[in-house]
Amino acid sequence: MFDPDRLAKMTKICRGYGLISKEHNGDYLTKNEIQERVAQGLDCINIAPEFGVMQTKLLLDTVFSKVDVEKAYEACEKSKKYVKWIPEELRSNPPRILVIEVSGHYVFTQVPFSPSMKYITQSFRSLLHKRFDEIISCWN
Secondary structure (H helix, E strand, C coil): CCCHHHHHHHHHHHHHCCCCCEECCCCCCCHHHHHHHHHCCCCEECCHHHHHHHHHHHHHHHCCCHHHHHHHHHHHHHHCCCHHHCCHHHCCCCCHHHHHHHHHHHHCCCCCHHHHHHHCHHHHHHHHHHHHHHHHHHHC
16 A cells, blocks of 8 residues: 655655665556655656556457467466466456456567567557656656
């Protein structure tokens, strides 16, 4: 749970040592939530997993056939990277699409992901730019 006082103390300590502050798990925060953290002195947030999920969903929504979805599931299931992202109550039988969405980015070098990336380059770039602009504006 976000604690603004704790964050303010942490950023003060970081600055005292000439360091920048970074919060992990900054994925999916709203602009207001990011601005709250910036107001307490936060310098950076980790948002990379959000983009991996965004890219995976774009593939699922626009490129993948039913056969591709099955291959994607097999690659994701074999990797077991989804386990830490699935809520405890769903772990015994997680929805297949959720397995792919939360762990597809870990197996992007495999089929069907790798050969499909070229089909989403422009769309993904547009989504990234929009989200980057939203996030960066919090520091202005």
